[in-house]
Amino acid sequence: EEGVKEKWSQVEDMYQQRLDLIPNLVEIVKGYANDEKETFQAAAEARTKASAALRVPGQALTNPEQFRQFQLAQDALSGALRRLMEVVKRCPELKTNPNFLALQDQLKGIEKRFTDERQGFNEAVRKYNTYIKQFPQTIIANMSGFKEKPVLRPGKAQTRQQNGNIN
Secondary structure (H helix, E strand, C coil), X not given: CHHHHHHHHHHHHHHHHHHHHHHHHHHHHHCCCCCCHHHHHHHHHHHHHHHHHHCCCCHHHCXXXXXXXXXXXXXXXXXXXXXXXXXXXXXXXXHHCHHHHHHHHHHHHHXXXXXXXXXXXXXXXXXXXXXXXXXXXXXXHHHHCCCCXXXXXXXXXXXXXXXXXXX
């Protein structure tokens, strides 16, 4: 279980790094596309929900509904980022802004590292889940309240980002 918790904290760190980039990213894009208030508002709301989901570290691992809500909040944030990047495509001059380019590179790096961390987390979960199902561990796990942990699945928006479609 400790291995799963350690991997989960690394996943949470990637989510937090992504959250930290969003305000700066939105501000830069606003300077070039101020008429996209709805997109900026959606990004801010998604960031707030995703941030709230991160404020309960580790609890999502023991509560299936909370884990589902966590994943939904992160997927909504990924979708908001995708829509923000669609705005960028309509502003070619933004693609030459060095601050935007630096943030975009950081975001791509975070998304790549997140893919690796998610895979590591899922592998730790699979090992843990397999372990607690084996005899005699299953008896001890049942008596001690150890339950299966959920795997982290990428949402549709996140899958598109991981396929390189964030710019």
